[in-house]
Amino acid sequence: MPTPLLSVCLITYNHEKYIRQAIEGVLMQKVNFDWELIIADDFSTDGTRAILQEYQQQHPNHIRLILQEKNVGAAQNWFDLMKTPTSKYIAYFEGDDHWIDDCKLQKQVDFLEQNPTFTLCHSDVQVVDIAGKSIENHPLKYWNAKHPILDYRFAIFTPIAFSCTSVFSNVVSFDKLSKNVKAGDWMLWILLTLKGNAQYFDQKFSAYRIGSGVSDSSVWHKDFHYRVLFLLQQMSIKNSFSKNKWLLKGSVYFMLFQWSKITRIRKFIYLADQIKYIG
Incomplete structure (x- = not known):
């Protein structure tokens, strides 16, 4: 079997309750490639594996x-899951989300094929609750609408x-990523935008479900220090940042300031010490 142009990675x-809808959203895609x-299943104890x-x-x-x-x-x-594909492009999502546009993959692959300087394309989302009912827009929508190219x-x-919503080039070596960082998509976006x-x-390509598991906010706040350390370690080995250390330092201090609001000051001091990674 030839290597596909794109691999959909579903965790x-x-x-x-949701996995059939997730899979059907993939199967309905209209593509010419x-x-x-x-699909990676972490030893589910309900009926997920049978499905x-x-x-x-x-x-x-x-x-x-x-x-x-x-x-x-x-x-x-x-x-x-993420180190398995050998395809040129990857689309990734989780089993409680689903796609709502049957041309999602075609639109995004067409864009990446025509624009080789881009490594990631993504879209707006339809935010839904556990019952599938649409709720308010996520704040990221307004940020991205004003800054479509990042x-x-x-x-x-x-x-x-x-x-x-993402489709991205398969240019990241997942074997080298730190497994301490729980919010893997965040570090993935960093590495992709470095390339x-x-x-x-x-456009709304996908539905993003909230309330079906661990809240995103708790994960982001709980593991913020791991993400900051990851950022420092990754950026410190990038020669392209030798002339932009002021930008990196400012960004890190900004993140440390935000995190210090929700944690203990001793951890803030510990993290500030890690600035030595970038000189």
């Missing part, structure tokens, strides 16, 4: 499964994209 754990769907196996049997030429033999945790499951200078301040620009589509 899941106990998403029995070869693709595959790789995955059902779809894999129905679509053996398109669906591959990574079935963990025990619960390895979200971070390890994510790394096992680079690393924006990515170090904000995660910039919803993972369920090219990010393009925002002011």
Whole structure:
């Protein structure tokens, strides 16, 4: 079987209520290129795995499964999934989200093929609750609408994209990423925008579900120090930043200031000490 142009990477754990909708959103895509769907299940204890196996049997030429033999945790499951594709492009999302535009992949792949200086494209989202009911727009919508083209200078301040809307070039070595960083999509956006620009589509390609698991805000705040350390370590080895240390330092101090509002001052001092990574 030839290497597909794009791999859809879907991560899941106990998403029995939503996983069919997630998979159907992929299967409905209208594309003119070869693709595959790789699904990593972290040893679900509900009916998720049975549903995955059902779809894999129905679509053996398109669906591959990574079935963990025990619960390895979200971070390890994510790394096992993301280092699997050998395709030129990757689309990534989680099992409680789904796609609502049947031309999503075609639009995004067409853009990346025509614009080789871009490594990531993403879009607006339809935010829904656990019942699938639409709710208010996410604040990122207004930021991205004003800044449709972003680079690393924006990515170090904000995660910039919803993972369920993303398609990106397969240019990141996932084996080298720190597994201490829980919010893997944030560090992924940083590394992608170090290699090219990010393009925002002011269209709703996907539905992003809130309330079905660990809240995003708790994850972002809890592991902020890991993300800052990751940023410092990654940027310190990039020669391209030798002339922009003032930008990097300012960005890090900004993040430390934000984080200090929700944590203990001793951790702030500890993190500030890590500035030595960038001189």
